[in-house]
Every structure is written in C-alpha cells, then in structure tokens.
Amino acid sequence: MTDFTLQQIVYALVLGARWTVLLSLAAFFFGGILGLVLMLGTISRRRLVRLPALGFIWLIQATPLLMQLFLIFFGPALLGKDIPAWTAACIALTLWSSAYLAEIWRGCVLAVQSGQTEAALCLGMLRRQALRHVVFPQAIRMALPPTAGFFVQIVKSTALTSIVGFTELMKTGNILSNVTLDPFVVYGLVALIYFCLCYPLSLASRKMETVFDVTR
Helix, strand or coil: CCCCCHHHHHHHHHHHHHHHHHHHHHHHHHHHHHHHHHHHHHCCCCHHHHHHHHHHHHHHHCCCHHHHHHHHHHHHHHCCCCCCHHHHHHHHHHHHHHHHHHHHHHHHHHHCCHHHHHHHHHCCCCHHHHHHHHHHHHHHHHHHHHHHHHHHHHHHHHHHHHHHCCCCHHHHHHHHHHHHCCHHHHHHHHHHHHHHHHHHHHHHHHHHHHHCCCCC
16 A cells, blocks of 8 residues: 555545546547537438438437447557557547437427428528528527536547546546555545536536526
8 A cells, every 4th residue: 555645535536536537628628519410411401411410419329338439449459550548539429419419409309399490481592591590599598598507518528538547637537546555545536526527517508507597
C-alpha cells in the first residue's frame, strides 16, 4: 500500500476529470455536427439519402457502446495500425452520440404540427424555406432540454473508455484504488465528482423544460 494524502487523491482525480470533460465536449461537438447531418438525412424525401442515415442510426443504437469502442480500438490493430486510446474513445463516443442526437432532433422536427408546414407551402415557401423559417425554430425550442439531458449521458458514458486504457476520471480512480487499497474513499470521491459534473446539467435541462414549455 502506498500512502497518499486526501489532497493528493483529490488532485489526481481532478486531473482525471479534466480528460472526462474534454472527451465529453469533443464527443458532444462532433457528435452534434454528425447528428445534424443524420437528422437532415432521415427527414429527406430521397430514399438513397434517408435509408443510409436510418441504417446508421439503427446500427449504432442496436449495438453496445462498449462493443463499438472495442472494434474501433482493436480493429485497426488487426491491420497493423495502432490507434491511440484518446482517438478511439473520441470516435466511438462521437458516433454513438450522433445517432442518439439525430433521433432526438428528428423527433422534435416531426413533433411540429404538419399543418404549419402545409400552411407555409401554401404561402409559396419552398419546403426547405418552410423547414428553416417555420419548423426548425420550433423544433430547436423543443430539442434544447433533451439535448442537455443527453449530454449528461455522454459525461457518464466516458467511464467506459477506461476499458481501452484512456485515463479519464474512472481510470484514475481505478489506479488510485489499487495503490491506496482504499476503494471506498477513492470511488466515493469519483462519484462526488461525477455528481458535480452532471447535476448542474440536469438542473439546466429541467430549467429549460420550464422556460421552453413545449405545451404552450
């Protein structure tokens, strides 16, 4: 057993949490861009655009994130290409988050009453103009609370990346637990840091549900 002061344990965990936050932000940003493209593909009238987008979403949602992470990390190694744990974690979480964000946003777009789109078309707007000026502004308002809520899921899902050796908060906790032989204190602090990261996001999501009341 190695002696660590409480301050040293907290400092090491905070450093690990830094990578959790960076990975979460990267996955949310790049997943949001890809998710927007996928969402536009799923509402397209062209089957050649819509079906591949839906197929990708179904594939990602129907398989475990852990398996996707393994394939992305170990798959290139079979071809003689090593991929850093950070890159594998970022790609896996980006693909995973993009599929769910696309479905969240598609649901919000479809939730806008079709009569409004028809009215816009009757006024002479093209379909893309109706989407941009009538449908999307309302859909964005509905999408903000679940999007913020899903960001909480991204933060918690980063813990899985410790499996491939990425040293984020959970991996740092595992290392500290092994060397201090005091898992109760270490994992208690890990849980506290996750709570400090996720609870404000949950509160923000609830606040937005009130501010952007979709029932009005």
